[in-house]
Amino acid sequence: MKKLISALAAAALFATLLAGCGSGASSSASASSEAASSTASEAASTDASSTEEATASVDLGAIVTAIEAVNEVPNARAIDDFSMENEMNLTPDNIVAFQGDVTNDQADCALVFAAQVKDGTADAVKAELEAYKESMSSTLYADFADKVAKAQDARIVVKGNVVVMVIAGVNGPDYSAIDTAIDGALA
Structure with a gap:
């Protein structure tokens, strides 16, 4: 019985560690995604402003x-x-x-x-x-x-x-x- 409880406790601990690592990976991926999104937004903003400048030159x-x-x-x-x-x-x-x-x-x-x-x-x-x-x-x-x-x-x-x-x-x-x-x- 003690072995069963120990095995269940170890499994619970292992699952908690995996969940924590998964969350960290998810957060890391999310942070990378947000950084890429931010870079893309900045690039789009730059493209939009250059497009506006180009558009302004032709009425x-x-x-x-x-x-x-x-x-x-x-x-x-x-x-x-x-x-x-x-x-x-x-x-x-x-x-x-x-x-x-x-x-x-x-x-x-x-x-x-x-x-x-x-x-x-x-x-x-x-x-x-x-x-x-x-x-x-x-x-x-x-x-x-x-x-x-x-x-x-x-x-x-x-x-x-x-x-x-x-x-x-x-x-x-x-x-x-x-x-x-x-x-x-x-x-």
Whole structure:
């Protein structure tokens, strides 16, 4: 009986030691995790501030407003993250900031989009916008010849790290006026 009690006491002591060691390892892992999280947060904060600085250097709102002064977007819907990624099929990792409007009117096709892109990604973003333009002019508006023609003539312009896409509205101006507005907005 004494042996059984001694064995149980030893097992209890051993279990307590294991629990204590496990807790220490857990605390150590937790501390490492917190340190890594803190480092990641600091890095994200640094990235965010550099992104804010980069974004501040390009006034995307002014570009969109200047182009929309010529090419009004009827019944405008702001292009959001979901639209940018899932409708326009743009790679979010290439985009620093963006702004734009697309018509919410099924009888129209007007769109104004401006994006500041990361260094070295302007060609990739332009290619993605070309694919979007092609999808719109080949299938999306197949029943509407006027919309297809406007989409086929869409403008995609790159200047430095800024990429702009404009589709004239069905009742909008011709593209020469839009070209002038884009040149002025990007000057």
